Amino acid sequence: MHRYTYTEGIGRRWAEQAPISSYPTAVEALLTPSILFVAAVVQGFLGFGFGIIAMSGLSLTVGVWFAAGVVNLAGFVQTSSGAWALRDHIRWPLVRRVLMGTVFGVATGLWLFQQLDLRLLQRLLGVVIVAIAGWNLSPWRPKPAESPQWDIPAGAMSGLLNGLFNTGGPPLVAHIYRYPGSPESLKATLYVLLLCTVSIRIPGAWSQGMFPSEVWRAAALSVVPVLVGSLLGIALARRIDPMRFRRLSWVALGGLGFWIAYVS
Numbered sequence: 001m002h003r004y005t006y007t008e009g010i011g012r013r014w015a016e017q018a019p020i021s022s023y024p025t026a027v028e029a030l031l032t033p034s035i036l037f038v039a040a041v042v043q044g045f046l047g048f049g050f051g052i053i054a055m056s057g058l059s060l061t062v063g064v065w066f067a068a069g070v071v072n073l074a075g076f077v078q079t080s081s082g083a084w085a086l087r088d089h090i091r092w093p094l095v096r097r098v099l100m101g102t103v104f105g106v107a108t109g110l111w112l113f114q115q116l117d118l119r120l121l122q123r124l125l126g127v128v129i130v131a132i133a134g135w136n137l138s139p140w141r142p143k144p145a146e147s148p149q150w151d152i153p154a155g156a157m158s159g160l161l162n163g164l165f166n167t168g169g170p171p172l173v174a175h176i177y178r179y180p181g182s183p184e185s186l187k188a189t190l191y192v193l194l195l196c197t198v199s200i201r202i203p204g205a206w207s208q209g210m211f212p213s214e215v216w217r218a219a220a221l222s223v224v225p226v227l228v229g230s231l232l233g234i235a236l237a238r239r240i241d242p243m244r245f246r247r248l249s250w251v252a253l254g255g256l257g258f259w260i261a262y263v264s
Contacts, residue, residue, distance in 0.1 A: 031061050032070060032218050037225035040078050044233020046252050047177075047187035048169050048194070050078050052259060062218075069215035072198065072205045074222050079195040081230045086188035094179070095192050097151035098158070098172070102193075105159020106200060112160070125161065125170070126261025132174045133254030137247065150175055155193075162197055169194060170260075173253050183237055183245045 035057035043050035051071060058067030083090070154175035161171060169190075176190050205211065237245060 032058060033222040033225040035061070036070075036074050036222045037229040040074075040226045040229030041233040041236075042252075043078060044082060044230040044235075045237045046233075046249050047082075047183075047190045048173050048249075049252060049256065050075055051169070052256055056259075065210070066215060066218075069205065069210035069212075070218050070222070072202055072210065073215070073219035074226050075198045076195070076202065077219075077223055077226050078230050079191050079198055081227050082234065083188065083191040083195050085231060085234055086184050086191060089182065089184040089188040090192055091179075091181070091185055091189045094148075094151060094176070094189055097148060098155035098175075098193055099196060101152035101155025101157075102159035102162075102196070105156035106162055107159075108156075109160040109162060123261050126257045126259070129170045129174070129257025129260065130254050131257075133250045133257060136178075136250045137254070146180065147175070147178060158193070158197070162201070169197075170253065170256060173249070177246065177249055177253075183242055187234075187237070 036054055039050045039053040039057070042053055054071045054074065055067055058070060061067075062070075154171050157171040158169070172190055172193050176193075177186055179186060240248075
């Protein structure tokens with residue numbers, strides 16, 4: 001398989017390309033749909049987590065470079081299916097306000113990508129995410145409330161992190177999941193924003209040559225497992241009460257933050 005040196009944690013800098021043998025074997029390729037199915041179930045349930053689970057699992061089997069290409073394509077399928085399944089619950093005014101900040105944030109992040117110590121920033125990101133999750137799990141946590149004044153800043157932070165690390169989800173989760181509302185409305189809104197993010201990411205990945213025929217083939221074989229996993233996760237989430245959903249979401253976000261800090 002192709003092995004590539006990945007020098008910036010979950011960022012986007014690729015060092016010299018050093019293929020060891022060839023593309024993934026048949027056994028490795030068969031593992032890809034299974035891993036993506038699990039990742040899709042988690043994201044269908046929580047509204048986030050697909051990318052980090054898929055990249056973590058696939059990088060151990062098919063290599064980071066190949067995994068990144070597949071996850072970009074599969075992520076588009078997953079977020080599209082989730083947004084469509086929950087389309088009646090999307091909070092479009094919130095989406096529009098957040099996206100106003102995202103555009104500015106992405107441009108800034110791409111510029112800072114060339115200027116700053118990304119490893120240090122990534123550790124800081126992980127620590128901040130863990131702190132946010134811990135605060136919302138504490139007895140002193142604030143009650144869910146409308147906070148439109150933070151929509152644009154949250155979108156800008158998400159865009160900034162997407163430009164720096166291709167990881168713009170945590171700020172959106174931390175902000176949107178503070179809004180009152182049903183789990184469906186929160187996840188539907190998050191799905192649309194993540195869909196916009198992955199749509200921005202794919203052209204950049206294409207320009208880096210991350211979509212050879214083998215990646216397209218692996219992604220095509222994973223479409224059905226991803227769709228089934230996404231819908232299964234959404235169905236499972238409807239079986240728990242909204243407060244328990246919020247607690248599970250904050251625990252999962254805290255785990256994501258710890259992982260981001262750890263892998264850096």
